[in-house]
Amino acid sequence: MAQIGYSKKVMEHFMNPKNVGVIENPDGYGKVGNPVCGDLMEICIKVKDDRIDDIKFRTFGCGSAIAVSSMVTEMAKGKTLDEAMLITRKDVADELDGLPPQKMHCSNLGADALHAAIKNYWVKIGKIKPEEAKVEEESHEGESCGT
Secondary structure, X not given: OOOOOOOXXXXXXXXXXXXXXXXXXXXXXXXXXXXXXXXXXXXXEEEEOOEEEEEEEEEEOOHHHHHHXXXXXXXXXXXXXXXXXXXXXXXXXXXXXXXXXHHHHHHHHXXXXXXXXXXXXXXXXXXXXXXXXOOOOOOOOXXXXXX
């Protein structure tokens, strides 16, 4: 089996992920998945003064997906909700010093789950309508987490 070139940051966040777990009664909850590779990512947030006061994740998937989840929670913690909504898939991959091309879709899940959790909170407080909370998921057809 060929070794995929992972950055030190990816390995660090995979081996020692930050913010793992669940938040009881979260203010916002987001769940996204990739049916092709089977990765599933959940993010819970607690909001205080319009900022992400606490954030936790649970990810069922490959090492890249776990590293992405860890990194996106670190990037979002302490930010205002509007600032956190600006975190892109590319931002997450860049913060991890890149991902192998066949793993880039994992960065999509992290940003998507974060955005879903924020939108879930905004629906609860009446800032947006439920139909506005739909997470835009790109087609993941043909992508898999296999090496």
